[in-house]
């Protein structure tokens with residue numbers, strides 16, 4: 001085999017997966033968009049998402065800054081050398097990271113050190129299988145951390161919030177799956193896709209769930225019971241009203257795929273793998289003779305282009321409604337913050353500072369490297385590249401899931417005088433209380449819209465904590481027209497709390513038995 005060609009094929013697979021959302025996923029998102037009412041927060045978010053998909057495609061840049069833990073599934077003819085394929089994948093991963101197509105995402109779990117090239121123990125994941133065909137089938141999924149954190153595994157029988165007892169039968173399985181969508185709320189960047197594995201043990205169950213994410217969105221389950229269950233879940237999970245980003249709305253789930261395997265008598269697991277709307281998985285057929293790509297997978301049928309219309313929609317949708325819009329520029333005063341209410345849309349100009357897991361932990365017992373009084377913290381781990389002149393450029397910069405900072409956020413805001421935090425998925429009661437006491441606000445940006453937000457970043461003015469690695473460093477960003485929604489204000493209101501409560505009420509409508 002031509003190894004250089006093989007490396008190139010793997011590189012293409014990685015770049016396409018990170019930057020070009022598959023056709024079947026695009027069609028699902030388009031359908032969802034058609035269902036939302038004009039002028040709602042859900043419609044606005046979906047317009048931003050589709051504009052972002054288009055931008056990523058045109059810029060050949062990551063759709064979302066979190067390019068996940070790259071997971072490959074490779075099937076090879078019996079006489080093909082799998083070690084060569086392994087080496088080609090490693091090589092391509094390094095190159096794609098250098099080129100800003102993947103974020104350096106591999107972190108030593110004990111020291112916290114980022115390897116910088118996306119390689120490490122167990123990273124990437126490569127699973128090989130042999131088969132009788134005469135070509136190589138290589139598939140890749142880039143599943144980010146926010147949605148990965150919302151995976152859930154149920155051990156039947158169990159008691160479920162809102163739904164009561166889930167027993168060891170199809171109806172118990174139904175309840176677990178509905179619950180899995182409810183518990184994700186907007187934190188995994190809904191509207192999402194789920195893969196479900198019934199049976200197996202704790203690890204093979206999750207593997208089966210993840211394997212479902214390699215199915216086509218529009219395929220039909222050959223097992224009649226599971227086909228019915230998939231349809232039931234897709235229809236009814238969308239009645240939970242969680243909506244895009246957890247803002248409320250008509251579409252919460254874009255796809256549901258269920259697989260089954262045997263189990264042992266004592267165990268009955270239902271494992272759910274949650275994938276955000278940025279459902280990046282592609283595949284190729286490769287010739288074992290030449291190492292070249294002979295066919296792309298998941299690319300049948302119409303490719304929806306979200307071109308021109310998108311930009312206008314983002315602008316138009318907020319004009320048509322009574323949504324209040326406010327321009328913010330740091331340093332922000334307490335008075336300005338107290339004027340903001342849940343539902344307001346803010347446009348930020350000027351400076352903001354990124355801070356996520358490592359920085360929140362650090363700031364909980366250290367001083368800040370800069371004066372944060374009146375400033376804005378952005379929960380974000382961007383993709384950033386240095387040019388030859390030594391200047392940094394942000395290549396992708398959407399928000400990360402804020403709830404992870406819940407143990408620290410309130411104290412840090414008060415101690416440093418921070419007035420606003422931007423993230424996604426919302427925060428909990430401790431932060432909400434701190435926002436009231438101190439005069440702070442939580443702003444929800446659109447998760448996964450990494451190109452859309454990178455475009456608002458006009459320059460990198462500085463960086464601290466580079467020792468934490470690129471995603472965890474504190475980037476000083478100068479922005480223009482950075483748009484987000486107030487979802488928690490200084491008057492005790494939280495849209496996230498409201499949606500969580502109303503969706504729990506809706507979930508309890510599905511308590512009664514449906515499948516015998």
Ligand SMILES: O=C(O)C[C@H](O)C(=O)O
Pocket residue numbers: 065066144145146147187188189380381398399400401402447
């Ligand atoms: O790590 C990130 O940038 C985002 C993450 O995927 C998340 O959803 O929280």
Ligand code: SF4
Pocket residue numbers: 064065066067143144145146147187188189276277278398399400401447448449
């Ligand atoms: S930020 Fe959202 S879209 Fe991006 S990987 Fe995380 S869950 Fe997915």
